[in-house]
Every structure is written in C-alpha cells, then in structure tokens.
Amino acid sequence: MIRIAKNDIVTLDYKLADPDGNVLDAGNDPISYLHGGYDGVFLPIENALEGKGVGDAITVKLQPNDAFGEYDFNLLQIEPVENLPQPLKVGMMIEGDTEDGLEDGAVFYTVTEIAEGKAVLDGNHPLAGMALVFSACVTAIRPATAEEISARGQLNG
Numbered sequence: 374m375i376r377i378a379k380n381d382i383v384t385l386d387y388k389l390a391d392p393d394g395n396v397l398d399a400g401n402d403p404i405s406y407l408h409g410g411y412d413g414v415f416l417p418i419e420n421a422l423e424g425k426g427v428g429d430a431i432t433v434k435l436q437p438n439d440a441f442g443e444y445d446f447n448l449l450q451i452e453p454v455e456n457l458p459q460p461l462k463v464g465m466m467i468e469g470d471t472e473d474g475l476e477d478g479a480v481f482y483t484v485t486e487i488a489e490g491k492a493v494l495d496g497n498h499p500l501a502g503m504a505l506v507f508s509a510c511v512t513a514i515r516p517a518t519a520e521e522i523s524a525r526g527q528l529n530g
Contacts, residue, residue, distance in 0.1 A: 376426050382513075403512060408422065427512065443502055450493075450494045469482050
C-alpha cells in the first residue's frame with residue numbers, strides 16, 4: 374500500500390467544524406495538496422497525514438495559531454460608505470490595503486456593519502480566532518510531477 378510521504382499529491386475528502394460540531398465547511402469538493410512542508414495544508418494536518426494510506430481517516434483539532442490566526446482588532450476599519458463600492462451590503466468582500474500600508478499585497482475586508490453613513494470593514498479571515506476540528510479521509514495518493522514540485526503549492530481540484 375502506498376503511504377503518504379514528501380512530494381506526494383494527496384487528495385482528501387474533508388469536513389471542517391467548530392469544537393461544538395457545527396459544520397463550517399462541508400468539503401463539497403475534495404482538496405489536493407503537495408505533501409512535504411509546502412504550506413498546502415496546515416502543518417498539524419500534514420503531520421497527522423504522514424504515513425497514512427488511501428482510506429485512512431484523521432481528525433485534527435486546530436487552535437487558532439495552527440489555523441487562521443488569532444483575531445486581530447487592528448484589522449478593523451471604519452470607512453465612509455461613499456468611499457466604498459456600491460451597492461454596499463453586509464457580508465460583502467472588498468479588496469483594499471492595510472491602514473498602515475505595511476502589509477504586502479492586497480487585503481480582503483468583510484463588511485460587517487453599515488450604519489449612519491459608515492461601514493465597518495474586517496480584514497481578519499472569517500475563521501480567525503476560532504478553534505477548528507478538521508476531519509478527512511485520504512482518497513488518493515500519487516507522486517508529484519517535477520512541475521508540481523516546482524510550483525510548490527496548493528493544487529485545488
């Protein structure tokens with residue numbers, strides 16, 4: 374039986390839940406990633422999968438620091454509604470820059486509140502600050518191609 378090792382492409386059926394069992398992501402589409410420290414999945418998940426084979430299942434409890442990080446109140450911004458894309462709705466995602474401009478690349482903000490001509494924008498990942506439970510079953514394992522290894526990343530599919 375093939376066992377998961379460095380430079381394998383691993384495909385998983387998965388589910389993501391909170392510690393109370395509320396499903397946050399039903400994993401309707403399997404995920405595939407390059408195994409071996411390429412940041413395709415969170416490290417505790419990759420560690421739990423090391424040496425597993427097709428049909429093996431894992432359940433990993435992730436603390437915020439192992440997943441999407443702690444909630445950062447510095448990533449909240451209040452902006453005048455007229456400065457934002459219209460029509461503006463709560464729950465909408467907006468691409469922007471960090472307030473201090475120090476962050477590399479774009480940040481995505483979620484509109485969390487609109488009142489009195491102002492909108493609250495939250496730059497945290499929606500799951501930041503949450504403990505999570507990741508359950509998965511290995512559905513396929515294959516050696517990565519040289520191109521996949523050189524791309525070194527997530528291969529959603």
